[in-house]
Amino acid sequence: MDTSARISRTIATEIGARPEQVGAAVKLLDEGATVPFVARYRKEVTGGLDDTQLRTLSDRLVYLRELEARRETVAASITEQDKMSDDLAKAIAGAETKAALEDIYLPYKPKRRTKAMIARENGLEPLAEAILADRNADPECLAKGYLSEAVADEKAALEGARDIIVEGLCENADLLGQLRSFLQKEAIVTARVIPGQEQAGAKFSDYFDHAEPWAKVPSHRALAMMRASKEGVISMDIGPDPEGGKERAESMVAAQLETRGDGPGDLWLRKVAGWTWRVKLSLTMTVELMGELRARAQEEAIAVFARNLKDLLLAAPAGAKATLGLDPGIRTGCKVAVVDATGKLLDTATIYPFQPKNDVRGAEAVLLGLIAKHGVELIAIGNGTASRESERLVGDVLKLLPKGVKAPTKVVVSEAGASVYSASELAAREFPGLDVSLRGAVSIARRLQDPLAELVKIEPKSIGVGQYQHDVDQFRLGKSLEAVVEDAVNAVGVDLNMASAPLLAHVSGLGPGLAEAIVAHRDANGAFASRKELLKVARLGPVAFEQCAGFLRIRDGSEPLDASAVHPEAYDVARRIVKACGRDVRSLMGDEGALKRVRAEEFVDAQFGLPTVRDILSELEKPGRDPRPTFKTAAFADGVEEITDLKPGMMLEGTVTNVAAFGAFVDIGVHQDGLVHVSQLADRFVKDPHEVVKAGDVVKVRVTEVDVARKRIGLSMKKDGGTSAREARNERGGPQGRGGPGKGPRGGGGKPQTRSKPDSGNGALGAALLDAMKKR
Incomplete structure (x- = not known):
């Protein structure tokens, strides 16, 4: 199977599509098409892949191409060393991740002179082989036969043999894979306060004595601990469960040496296996797991930010009014x-x-x-x-x-x-x-x-709807948020004669340079009368026109279809539909009754299939429709203006300002947002707060808890009135962590996202719920 086919098959499995759909989408993207354009106007080519699938495809394509390039490099390097075998080639071809590929390559990777190399140069490899071959022989007795000018005594000989065996274990791809899998399931993240930092790091107090499974650490807690560690408040470690985990890891290493008996050789090799784990592999695995935890936490945090940003950008516009x-x-x-x-x-x-x-x-x-x-x-x-x-x-x-x-x-x-x-x-x-x-x-x-038109002028990272946004990879964050802005702008469409250059810059196929050129042309020549006039703009050629035209609207222009999302390339299909109805374009557009009688199948041709024809009919029914919701706003309660005005039991209306993994923040008009913990969002179990609310939603909440000193407000959207966060934790069975009293699944650290600076330390709502809030 060639590289392209392998990539298409892998991505297809991940996004729930067919390999040929992925291959077609990849070809379009490689030719310069944008995700919004492909999702909207190339449905026949891709088999209807939507923008979410295409974004995932685009991201995974980069990773998998890097993996394939590395696969070729590894194979070439091993072949040049004349060490390639059929089994090795098969293993390289079957590696599904970069980590697995590097495990295979490790024994063949050019390296600096190691202790094992020196031991081999000193003639100690036969000693290592002898110990492995005869477990009943005493290793010290065997070592006496390998003394030389370079090997002074039995101890030096055995250390050299150990170095050779240890290197083999550390480069054993099967062992590394087993240990990685074991630790990903069983490893424990522990955090301990650094003596003397208790007061300075009070905002991270939830992690002064904390432990929880690596596999279950949520994004906000992982990032909080990493921030605390970076600031020198806590020490952080990842390793096997103290209750038997270390012994299991050592036994996995020993199993590679087949130490089943009790002979002198087996006893010596077990010690070597324990030394290999403690000194070599545990450190390697800890670093790897820490990197995976950081990457996982960052991906989740970026996803939360992107989702909130999308909701904010697609919030209902109040409309064109003074x-x-x-x-x-x-x-x-x-x-x-x-x-x-x-x-x-x-x-x-x-x-x-x-x-x-x-x-x-x-x-x-x-x-x-x-x-x-x-x-x-x-x-x-x-x-x-x-x-x-x-x-x-x-x-x-x-x-x-x-x-x-x-x-x-x-x-x-x-x-x-x-x-x-x-x-x-x-x-x-x-x-x-x-x-x-x-x-x-x-x-x-x-x-x-118009929230969208104005917010695109601001760097997305400055809008402040994320959690721990400064602790994540800024390049990946920026790339993800730019994709969100692009999708939002093109989903809504842009008025060509009204849009600012910053808004036009996010239209498919344009960018800052062409956006400025469009505005300059508009200023010099007046409003565009048709989409075709875009081709008169300096540097805007046929390719850019193809990508952008369908997303730009011209109202009251010379071509009625320019006010819709129908692409100019499909105008002939639209006109055939209009002719079949016996009407002109202007009178038919918006007449849902007449268009409902049209059978889309009758207008399919060699170029445009059923999906495109149906899209055209939808546009003719509601030309230039805005996918954003109807505008409405929260009505703040009279007499409730400060946190001191709040009382438990109050029913209030507010606007969701931010949604995190642990709940939603709601503006109820008292200068700091209240928190609806995930357990208080509905009268049912809620795994992801985005299932219930999104940024910009107007919601009704009940006040459950007010901490004036720390400026923290607990809210509930439950019909039964909800409970306080403390009570909710107690109802769930108390602390879930392993760090003693109060060390439940709570996050902490960082600046709470309140409108006034909160007191550090543990509030009644728990730092896990509030300390991810970024100062507004």
Whole structure:
């Protein structure tokens, strides 16, 4: 089987597809097609692989190609050494991972001069073979026959024989595979506080005396322990279970030497096996398991971040309406910006309703004036410091509006990343004469109108919907998040004549350079009348046009189909459908009744199959449909503005701001998010919080626990009212860990994601539930 076929077969098994589907997708991706384009417009070629399957395919393709390249290198190296055999070639071809391949290659890998090499040069290999061959002979007696100028005594001879045997064990692929499998199932992760670090590392106190199975350590706990270890607070180790695990590992090593008897040779070889495990293999395996744990934890953390980012990007837009953005502040005042329905900046102001000026009347007058002057329909209030006070101010202002005047809708929105945008080069180019602080108010207003269009201007890592994001591989994190942004932008589609360059840059086939060129062409020549005019843009050729055209929309253009997701290459099919209905395109688009009577099978041809025809019909029924949900917002309870206003049993409405492996964080309007632990999300067992909620969801919660000192809030979404996190742990049978009282399955360490700095140490909710929260 050739390399490409092997890769296609492996990926096909992993994503639940056929090898020929994978092969077709790989060919398209290698030719420069993007995942969104292939998923949407090449369904016939790939057999309908979706974007999730294609993303997995793309990631695994890189790994497997690297594996195949390494396989060829290993085979070539062993062949050059004239040591290749049929069995060895078969083993190399069958290695399914890089680790397994390296185990096979280890005995043949060029290496520096080792103790075993020196022992062989000193003529001690026959001694090692003699000990292995005759277990009844005394190794010391055998060693006397191998003394020389280089080997002074029996002890030196036996050490040399040991080095030769140990090297063989350490390069035994079967033994390494057995030990790896054993430890992956049985290894224990232990953490102990470094004496003297108890106070400085109090936020990691859950790991001062902690142990749990390696295979079951969740991402957030693994990353917390690694951070604590890096900061010098704890020592961390991975090894066999203290209760017999070490002996089992040594027996596995001894089994390779077939030490079944009690002769002098067997006794000596058992000692060699124990020495091999303690001095050589245990360290190798510990390093390997630590690396696997780190990789596994990082992959899970990146997946959580990506999932939350997708939910945030695809949050419901409030729509194209004149919007007032208010960035709350106290001493420096509240920054106000008004944008029109297209996001264009109309007006700005700074008001000082709070300490020290307390100019409430002046602030109300400014807001009333801006609302009247610009016909404001939406008011977006940032959720940072003084958010609830600002919301109350806006509420009072709306009560002052004359009767008969429709009051704008006020919404509290996340301002995560707004300050990053404000200080960015992009914001400086867009608003060169505007104060940095006022740019934040513009961003807050726009993200209410269209979260996707505004959030793409901010580096995804700065949006703050991940856990331990600074502890993971930043390249992999960036790559994963960029894929999420690309998928989200192309799933929604982009208005060609309204979109900013940052938004266009994420469209399939474009990028920053072509996006800037499109905007420059639009500025110089006016709005695009059709998609075909894209070919007039500098450096935008047929290949880029093919990739991007279907995701760009032109409303009220010369070609009605340009407002839909129908690709220009399939316009002829769409026109045949329109002709069969006896209508023109404009009158038929949106007429679901007429289109429901069309049989898709009648319009299949040699180029476009049933999947594409069905997609075309769906687009004609609802041209340019937005896959995002209908806009709605949480209504914060009056009189609940600070954590001190909360009482257990209160029923509140809030917005999910972040979802982690251990639960969901909910903004209930008191400056710090509350936590709905995974055990409190539903009246059933929930393995993954994403099964129940996603970022941006509006949910009803009951307050179960309030820790004012540590600014921690426990919430429940259970119908029965829920329990406190402490009670929930007790109901589950108490601590699950092996580190003594209170060392249950809890995470800790890192900065809690609250809006004000929490007290370190163990709160009633448990650090596992809260310390993964990143400071907002």
